[in-house]
Structure formats: structure tokens, C-alpha cells
Amino acid sequence: xxxxxxxxxxxxxxxxxxxxxxxxxxxxxxxxxxxxxxxxxxxxxxxxxxxxxxxxxxxxxxxxxxxxxxxxxxxxxxxxxxxxxxxxxxxxxxxxxxxxxxxxxxxxxxxxxxxxxxxxxxxxxxxxxxxxxxxxxxxxxxxxxxxxxxxxxxxxxxxxxxxxxxxxxxxxxxxxxxxxxxxxxxxxxxxxxxxxxxxxxxxxxxxxxxxxxxxxxxxxxxxxxxxxxxxxxxxxxxxxxxxxxxxxxxxxxxxxxxxxxxxxxxxxxxxxxxxxxxxxxxxxxxxxxxxxxxxxxxxxxxxxxxxxxxxxxxxxxxxx
Amino acid sequence: xxxxxxxxxxxxxxxxxxxxxxxxxxxxxxxxxxxxxxxxxxxxxxxxxxxxxxxxxxxxxxxxxxxxxxxxxxxxxxxxxxxxxxxxxxxxxxxxxxxxxxxxxxxxxxxxxxxxxxxxxxxxxxxxxxxxxxxxxxxxxxxxxxxxxxxxxxxxxxxxxxxxxxxxxxxxxxxxxxxxxxxxxxxxxxxxxxxxxxxxxxxxxxxxxxxxxxxxxxxxxxxxxxxxxxxxxxxxxxxxxxxxxxxxxxxxxxxxxxxxxxxxxxxxxxxxxxxxxxxxxxxxxxxxxxxxxxxxxxxxxxxxxxxxxxxxxxxxxxxxxxxxxxxxxxxxxxxxxxxxxxxxxxxxxxxxxxxxxxxxxxxxxxx
Numbered sequence: 001x002x003x004x005x006x007x008x009x010x011x012x013x014x015x016x017x018x019x020x021x022x023x024x025x026x027x028x029x030x031x032x033x034x035x036x037x038x039x040x041x042x043x044x045x046x047x048x049x050x051x052x053x054x055x056x057x058x059x060x061x062x063x064x065x066x067x068x069x070x071x072x073x074x075x076x077x078x079x080x081x082x083x084x085x086x087x088x089x090x091x092x093x094x095x096x097x098x099x100x101x102x103x104x105x106x107x108x109x110x111x112x113x114x115x116x117x118x119x120x121x122x123x124x125x126x127x128x129x130x131x132x133x134x135x136x137x138x139x140x141x142x143x144x145x146x147x148x149x150x151x152x153x154x155x156x157x158x159x160x161x162x163x164x165x166x167x168x169x170x171x172x173x174x175x176x177x178x179x180x181x182x183x184x185x186x187x188x189x190x191x192x193x194x195x196x197x198x199x200x201x202x203x204x205x206x207x208x209x210x211x212x213x214x215x216x217x218x219x220x221x222x223x224x225x226x227x228x229x230x231x232x233x234x235x236x237x238x239x240x241x242x243x244x245x246x247x248x249x250x251x252x253x254x255x256x257x258x259x260x261x262x263x264x265x266x267x268x269x270x271x272x273x274x275x276x277x278x279x280x281x282x283x284x285x286x287x288x289x290x291x292x293x294x295x296x297x298x299x300x301x302x303x304x305x306x307x308x309x310x311x312x313x314x315x316x317x318x319x320x
Numbered sequence: 321x322x323x324x325x326x327x328x329x330x331x332x333x334x335x336x337x338x339x340x341x342x343x344x345x346x347x348x349x350x351x352x353x354x355x356x357x358x359x360x361x362x363x364x365x366x367x368x369x370x371x372x373x374x375x376x377x378x379x380x381x382x383x384x385x386x387x388x389x390x391x392x393x394x395x396x397x398x399x400x401x402x403x404x405x406x407x408x409x410x411x412x413x414x415x416x417x418x419x420x421x422x423x424x425x426x427x428x429x430x431x432x433x434x435x436x437x438x439x440x441x442x443x444x445x446x447x448x449x450x451x452x453x454x455x456x457x458x459x460x461x462x463x464x465x466x467x468x469x470x471x472x473x474x475x476x477x478x479x480x481x482x483x484x485x486x487x488x489x490x491x492x493x494x495x496x497x498x499x500x501x502x503x504x505x506x507x508x509x510x511x512x513x514x515x516x517x518x519x520x521x522x523x524x525x526x527x528x529x530x531x532x533x534x535x536x537x538x539x540x541x542x543x544x545x546x547x548x549x550x551x552x553x554x555x556x557x558x559x560x561x562x563x564x565x566x567x568x569x570x571x572x573x574x575x576x577x578x579x580x581x582x583x584x585x586x587x588x589x590x591x592x593x594x595x596x597x598x599x600x601x602x603x604x605x606x607x608x609x610x611x612x613x614x615x616x617x618x619x620x621x622x623x624x625x626x627x628x629x630x631x632x633x634x635x636x637x638x639x640x641x642x643x644x645x646x647x648x649x650x651x652x653x654x655x656x657x658x659x660x661x662x663x664x665x666x667x668x669x670x671x672x673x674x675x676x677x678x679x680x681x682x683x684x685x686x687x
Contacts, residue, residue, distance in 0.1 A: 039462060086653070094659030099402055099462060103603055104653045111645025112350070118640035119354035232594060239466040246463070284478035291467040298464065299457045 004147050010264075010271045011151035017270075018263025019159045020045070020220040024241035025248065025255045026162075026169050027213025032245055033173065034206025035186035035199075035310040039102025040087050041214045042238025043109030047083045048076035048218025050113035053127040053229035054120060056222075060132050068132045069223045073158075073216065080215020081208050083109065088207040092200055095314035106238075114231050126230035133227045134158065158220045162256075165213075169252040182206060186308035189315040199315045214238065236291070243294045249306040261297070265290035335658045336608050336651075338665060340622070343651030350646050351639055361637040368632020369625045377506070377513025381585060383624030385410070387522035388577025389602025390609060390616040391529050392447075392570045397611045398533055399566040400546030405450055405465025406574040407599025408472030409443035411592070413578025415476040416442030418589040421495030421582065422484050431498040436521075436579045443575015444568045446472055451567030455560035461567070469595060477591045484589070491590040501583045516584025518577075522620075525573060529613040532569070542566050574599060601627065604652045623648055 024041050031038040038044075056072030064071055087105055090096040117127060134156045142153040173179035184192040185202040193199050221237070222229050240262050248255030269286040272278040348358035369379050389406045396403035403409075417439035424431060450465040484492035501517040533539040544552040545562045553559050577598060582589055601623055608622070609615025630644035654661050 090653065090657035090660065094657045094663070096657035096659065100603075100607065100656040101653070103404060103600075104649055104656060107600060107604070107645060108649035108653065111642045111649055115350065115354065115640050115642035115646060118642065119356075123640070235594075236466065236470050239463065243463055243467075246460075282478055282482065284474040284481070288471050288474040288478075291470040295453070295459075295464060295467045295471075298459045299453055 005150070006274070008147050008151040009274070010267060012154065013267035013270050014260065014264045015152065015155055015159050016225060016263075017266040018260045019156065019162050019224070020217040020237060021241050021244055021259035021263050022162045022166065022217075022256050023158075023220055024214045024217030024238060025244040025259045026165060026252060027210035027217070028241055028245045029169070029248075029250060029252060029255050030173075030182070030213070031206045031210035032311055033186045033250060033308055034182050034203045035189060035308055035313065035315070036088075036091060036203050036207050037098045037102065037312045038084075038087065038207065038210045039099050039242065040084070040105030040109075040238075041102075041210065041217075041241050042234060042236065043102075043106035044080050044084055044211050044214035045218035045221075045234045045238045045241075046106075046109040046113050048080045048215030049222045049233050050117065050127075050218070050229045051079040051215070052076035052219030053130065053222040054117075056130055056132070057127055060130065066132060069130075069134045072223060073219050076215040076219030077212045078215075080211040080213070080218070082211070084207050084211020084214075087211075088204050091314065092203045092207070095316065098312055098314075110231070113229070117229065127222075127228045130223070130227045134223045156220075156224045158216075158224060161216075162220075166252055166256045173252060183308070185315075186310055189310050189313075190317075193315075193317060199317075203315070214241070217241065240290065240294055243298055246307075247297055247301055250308065258297075262290060262294060265293040334665065335661050336610070336655055338661050339608070339651050339654035339658075342654045342661070342664075343647045346650040347643055347647035350643060351637075354639070356637055356639045361633040361639045361643070364632045364636030365626070365629035367636070369629040371632075372511070373509065374511035374513045375628075377510035377515045379625055379628045380519055381514045381516070382628040383620050384516070384518040384522045384584075385577040385581055385598045386601055386605050386620035386624045386627075387617060388518075388525065388573050388580070389598045390605030390620050391525055391613070392443075392573035392577075392599075393602045394606035394609065394611040394613070394616050395529060395533070395573060396447075396566060396570040397606060398546055399542040399562070400549065401451070401454070401563065401566055401570070402462050403447060403450075403465060403567065403570045403574075404462050404603065405447060405468050405599070406570075406602045407595050407597070408465065408469035409446045409571040409574035410578040410581075410599050411469075411472045411476050411595050412446040413439040413443035413575030414582045414589055415479055415578075416440075416575065417499075417579035417582045418480065418484060418492050418495065421499035422493050422588075424499075425496065426498060428498040431496065432501050432583065435495075435499040435583055436501070436576065439579025439582070440572045440575040443573075443578060444571040447567040447571025447574065448564050451564040454567075455563045469599070473592060473595045476589070480589050481591050485591075486588070492588045495583060495587045499583055500587060501580065514585045516580060518580030518584045521576065521580065523617075525576065526613045526617050529573075529616075538565070574602070601648060604648045607652050607655050 024045055028038055028041050052072035052075060055075035056068045059068035059071040087101055090101045091098045118125060136154050137157055139153040143149040181197045182202050184197060185199050189199045221233055226233055244255055244258040244262055248258035268289060351358040351361055368375055389410055392406045393403050417435045420435040420438045446468060450461045450468055453459040453464045454461045480492045486493045503515050506515050507513060541557050541562055545559050549559055605616055605619035605623055609619035626644045626647060630641035633639045634641045
């Protein structure tokens with residue numbers, strides 16, 4: 001392999017690992033912009049990963065053919081939204097502590113997913129390997145470009161979807177009345193309320209968007225890299241997505257950049273194993289790498305906070 | 321007395337109680353959905369917990385680590401921090417104890433205490449990293465301690481598999497007998513249930529928790545910072561140092577739990593595919609217990625019993641034991657969102673205490 005090929009491979013693996021993170025982080029961004037911390041992203045990803053694996057499996061058995069992963073993807077979004085409603089009802093309507101409820105979402109999601117997996121697949125802790133997961137799309141023409149062709153234009157469909165979503169997300173947040181209102185609710189809910197914006201409604205939308213996107217994020221993992229769901233399928237990626245929201249300064253493009261960085265840290269693990277000299281390094285070091293990098297990056301970049309002003313505070317009209 | 325009155329207000333008892341019932345109902349619904357019989361499952365749960373002396377001993381074994389992690393989380397919570405990293409601190413505590421237990425040769429009266437202390441300090445230092453990052457770099461301790469959970473898991477695996485490993489196995493060499501803290505005399509009366517001194521130390525820790533927080537100057541400072549950071553700063557307290565101290569003490573509790581798990585129960589450390597989960601259950605324990613020492617003890621008894629009893633449910637009724645996670649998760653959900661519970665309770669308050677009175681009560685407690 002020459003240098004271009006090796007680097008091209010690194011870029012390609014990075015994109016694969018980043019896709020799920022970008023989905024989830026974008027969702028977290030919408031929730032946080034509306035003023036609701038969603039520590040439950042991890043659990044929502046688990047819900048997405050689990051439901052997409054099961055639904056895709058059943059769709060394949062039901063004869064859906066190549067459409068199966070698409071059905072799974074859609075299901076992940078729907079289940080993500082449904083599960084995120086738990087968070088929304090507890091924190092927005094009943095003003096529960098957002099961090100604690102987020103943690104509960106994580107515990108419930110992992111418990112429920114494994115419980116149901118065992119119930120559905122007769123005691124097995126994981127779903128069977130999917131017969132029809134997503135396959136990489138080779139973009140005709142563009143994939144012939146040297147280096148970039150292999151690196152970028154041969155990717156899973158989810159990667160292309162997330163790129164489009166990033167651009168739409170940026171546009172919606174900063175160029176539409178909806179985005180303005182969502183941000184207003186996160187920055188200064190009482191002022192927003194005064195001018196007739198429903199804080200409750202926008203926060204519900206924010207949290208549900210995070211459920212939808214984190215669900216897609218989870219599905220991305222089962223439908224592309226792991227081809228199935230098990231207890232360790234997500235293993236902390238929801239939390240890395242939260243870090244990406246902070247590192248990306250609550251801006252969709254920044255968040256995507258941060259997620260790509262963390263995806264790169266994960267890709268290194270896979271990529272390094274291509275080299276002989278890397279075999280001497282214990283695998284645990286590679287497993288630690290993404291988390292250590294996340295911590296380091298946060299340590300360097302969080303001092304100046306760009307967080308929405310009302311983040312984490314339940315809105316109480318009586319205190320206006 | 322005043323503290324007892326403060327702890328046991330009407331809503332501090334009623335909300336957890338109703339939450340437990342609601343949690344069990346959610347569990348029953350999940351069982352019905354999975355095609356299992358909830359009545360059979362719950363009765364085999366109770367059977368499993370109290371059935372034989374062995375089961376009672378093993379239930380106590382399951383309760384002890386939860387007291388430690390529950391205290392860890394409650395302690396941090398009292399000082400305004402959410403220590404979600406008890407999981408990693410627990411694992412580091414295991415590792416510290418294993419290192420000392422496996423590598424050193426000492427008389428038992430030095431070896432065991434040293435292994436326990438090193439385990440505790442490992443946990444404390446691991447937590448202090450998150451405290452330091454919060455104090456100095458402004459990183460949310462929730463995010464950093466989650467990263468530290470994963471780093472701790474892999475670091476422990478690395479230490480075990482590189483330096484402590486038993487030839488050809490995925491676990492460490494056995495901990496020397498001089499470092500073990502099992503209660504053999506009691507075990508032999510309980511069909512070799514793995515009871516150990518951890519439960520005694522856990523009960524001492526419950527008292528220590530109270531003494532440190534409410535009877536020392538340090539505790540006053542810690543609580544002041546937790547109650548109102550700005551006011552504490554204005555009063556001349558070093559808020560940043562307090563955050564690190566608080567996390568360190570919190571981590572000591574979690575580390576102790578991990579140390580006893582090795583020195584009292586297993587006698588070796590395995591290379592773990594995932595962390596054991598006591599840190600996360602500790603969140604449930606602390607929350608249900610209202611972050612008070614007695615509450616943590618009661619919470620640990622409940623969740624320890626649930627966790628161990630779930631094995632009985634899977635054996636007798638075929639229910640996967642993840643059901644206990646669903647029940648525990650639902651219980652914390654209802655405790656955290658106590659507004660929902662009060663919403664359910666409202667009609668009962670009205671009918672029992674006459675019109676309007678229930679509402680007033682509710683409002684007073686909400687503030």
C-alpha cells in the first residue's frame with residue numbers, strides 16, 4: 001500500500017465511525033439549544049440500535065429484501081422519539097432534574113434492550129447477525145477521483161444522509177423563525193414566553209429531535225459496522241456525542257467537526273491494526289484512546305463556555 | 321432529633337414508597353409483554369432473597385458494594401456534584417486492592433488494611449481527577465467521569481492482563497490469604513455464602529458519612545459549597561479545592577466498595593468486558609435514599625435484594641435478570657420525577673385530609 005491509500009483508508013474509517021456520532025450530537029445540540037441537557041443520548045442510541053437491529057431482522061425475514069435496513073432506520077427514529085418523550089415529560093412538564101432523568105434513561109434503555117433481546121431471541125443476549133445491513137454506496141464518477149474516491153465517495157448511505165442533515169440543521173437553527181425561537185427558549189425562556197413563544201412546546205420539540213437523531217445514530221452502528229445489537233454495541237458513544245456538542249460549541253457545523261475528530265480517535269484503533277509495529281501495543285491502549293482524547297480536548301477547550309444560558313434550568317413561569 | 325424529622329418528612333417517605341410500587345408495576349408490565357408470569361417471578365424473587373441461610377448471606381454480599389457506591393454518590397450530591405463516575409472509581413478500587421493483595425507478602429494485620437486503603441485511595445484519586453478538571457478547567461463532572469469510567473475499565477484490564485495475570489487465564493493471580501477479609505466463621509454457618517467484613521465497614525461508613533458532613537468543619541464547607549457556590553466563595557471558602565476534596569472523599573467510598581469486592585468475595589480480578597454496574601446502581605440507591613446515610617442503607621438493601629433476587633426470577637420463572645435494571649430504572653425515574661408521583665397521589669391527599677389541605681402540603685414541600 002502506498003501512503004495515499006493508507007491515508008485514504010484512515011479517512012474512510014473515520015467517516016464510518018463519525019457518522020453515528022454526528023447524528024447523535026446533532027440531536028443533542030437541538031435539545032441543548034432549547035435548554036434541556038440530555039445525558040440520556042447514550043440510552044437513546046441503545047434504543048435506536050436495538051430497535052433497528054430487531055426490525056431489520058424481522059423485515060428481512062418478512063421478505064423486505066434490500067429495503068430492510070431502511071425500515072430499521074425508520075423504526076429507530078420512531079422508537080428514539082417515543083423513548084425521548086419519557087425524558088421530556090419528566091423534565092419539562094414535571095420539572096425533574098435533567099441530569100438524573102438522563103441517567104435513568106440510560107439505565108432503562110440498556111436494561112429494556114437486553115431484556116427484550118433475550119425475550120425475543122430465546123435467551124440470547126444479542127440479535128443474530130443481520131443478513132441485509134447497509135452496503136457502501138460507490139458514487140459513480142466521483143469515486144474515480146484518486147484518493148478522494150476511495151476516501152469519501154465510497155461510504156454508507158447514512159454518511160450521506162448525515163452530511164445533508166448537518167447543512168439543514170445549520171440552516172434551520174440560524175436562518176429560520178423556528179430556529180430563532182428554539183434558541184430563544186434555551187437562552188432566555190422568560191423573555192421568549194413574554195413574546196408568546198411556548199417554552200414547553202419548543203423544549204418538547206428539542207428533546208424529541210434529540211430522540212430521533214440519537215435513534216438514527218444508534219441504528220447507524222448496527223446497520224453498518226456491527227450488523228447486530230449486543231450489550232456493548234454503543235459503549236459510551238452517546239457520551240462522546242455530548243462531548244462533541246460542547247467541543248463543537250453548540251453549532252451544527254462545529255459539532256460535526258468535533259464528532260469527526262472523535263470518530264477519528266475511534267478509527268485510529270481499527271486503522272493502527274493494519275500495521276505490524278502496532279501489534280505490540282496492548283489493545284487496551286487503543287480502547288482507551290477515544291476517551292482520553294475526549295477528556296484532553298474538553299480540558300483544553302471548555303474554559304470558555306458557549307452553552308445556552310438557560311441550559312439545565314426547568315422553566316417556571318411563576319418565577320418570571 | 322431535628323435531623324430525623326428533616327429526613328423523614330411526609331413526602332420523603334411517601335414518594336419513594338409509591339415509586340417502588342410503581343417501579344414494580346412497570347416491571348410486571350414488562351414481564352407480561354415478554355410473555356412471563358409476574359406473580360411467579362416476584363414470588364420467586366422473595367423466595368430467592370430470604371429462602372435459605374445461603375441466600376441471606378449472598379443478599380448481604382450483594383448489598384455491601386451498593387452501600388459504598390450509594391454513599392459515594394450521595395456524598396458528592398450533598399456538595400453539589402453529580403459523581404456518575406463511581407463505576408470507574410469502584411473498578412480502580414478493585415485494581416488497587418488486587419495489586420497489593422497479589423504482589424506483596426505481609427502479615428495479615430498489615431496486608432489486609434493496606435490493600436483496603438490502597439483500593440480506597442485509588443478510587444479517591446480517580447474521582448479527584450474529575451474534581452480537578454471541574455475546578456480548574458470547568459469541565460462538567462458528569463462528562464469527565466463517564467470518560468474516566470471507560471478509561472478506568474481499560475486501564476484496570478491492562479494492569480491485570482500485563483502484570484498480574486495468572487498463566488494462561490483471563491484473570492489475576494489469587495490474592496494472598498493474608499490480604500483476604502472473608503468472614504469464614506459466618507460463611508460456614510451459611511453454606512459458604514460469601515459474607516465478608518465489607519458489610520461491617522459499610523455500616524461504619526454510613527456513620528462516618530453523617531459525622532463528616534454534619535459534624536466537622538470540612539463537612540460544613542462542603543455542604544456550603546454545594547448549597548450555594550457563590551455565597552461560599554464570598555464567605556472566603558476555597559471553592560475549587562473543596563470540589564476536589566469532595567470528589568476525593570466520594571471516590572474513597574466507591575474505592576472501598578471495589579476493594580472489598582476483591583478481598584472479600586472473589587480473591588482475584590478478571591479482565592472485564594464491561595464494568596460491574598455497582599456505580600450506576602449506586603445512583604439509584606442514593607436517589608431513593610434522598611442522599612441521606614440511612615436512606616442509602618435502606619436503598620442498598622432494596623436494590624441489593626432486587627439484584628440478587630433477579631437471579632431467582634430468571635431461574636424459576638425464566639425472566640431475564642435485566643428485569644431488575646428495568647425495575648430499578650423505573651423506581652429512580654419516579655423518584656426523580658416526583659411531580660408525576662404527586663400527580664398520582666393528589667386525589668388521595670384530598671380525600672384524606674379534607675379539601676385544600678393536601679394542596680397546601682404539596683406546595684410547602686415543593687419549595
